[in-house]
Amino acid sequence: MEKNVKVSMLNQFYGKLLTQKQYEIIDDYYNNDLSLSEIAENNKITRQAVRDILKKGEKKLFEYEEKLQFMKRTLNQEKKIEKVLSELTKIQKNDSDKQIASILENIKKELNCLV
Numbered sequence: 001m002e003k004n005v006k007v008s009m010l011n012q013f014y015g016k017l018l019t020q021k022q023y024e025i026i027d028d029y030y031n032n033d034l035s036l037s038e039i040a041e042n043n044k045i046t047r048q049a050v051r052d053i054l055k056k057g058e059k060k061l062f063e064y065e066e067k068l069q070f071m072k073r074t075l076n077q078e079k080k081i082e083k084v085l086s087e088l089t090k091i092q093k094n095d096s097d098k099q100i101a102s103i104l105e106n107i108k109k110e111l112n113c114l115v
Contacts (some may be wrong), residue, residue: 013064081115
């Protein structure tokens with residue numbers, strides 16, 4: 001997974017555990033695609049200060065994930081749900097019983113809500 005995507009996702013999971021400033025700067029940099037200079041100007045701090053805040057925040061996010069592994073578990077769960085949905089679709093295509101097809105469709109709808 002690309003680092004930018006990973007940091008953005010980690011910020012969604014653990015961002016509220018960071019300082020407000022770290023959260024906002026990481027959000028601006030990774031999600032709002034602002035440059036270090038733009039963030040510095042908006043926050044009335046130096047570009048170097050923005051870089052330092054970014055690095056410290058990123059480090060914290062990776063530490064949280066290393067210890068808690070919420071993102072890893074969530075991604076694994078999503079893969080498993082997608083596999084189950086795929087298998088249900090195969091069963092649904094090969095089975096002509098309308099009652100079973102209806103039940104399978106309801107199960108698929110419930111699983112889709114989890115992804």
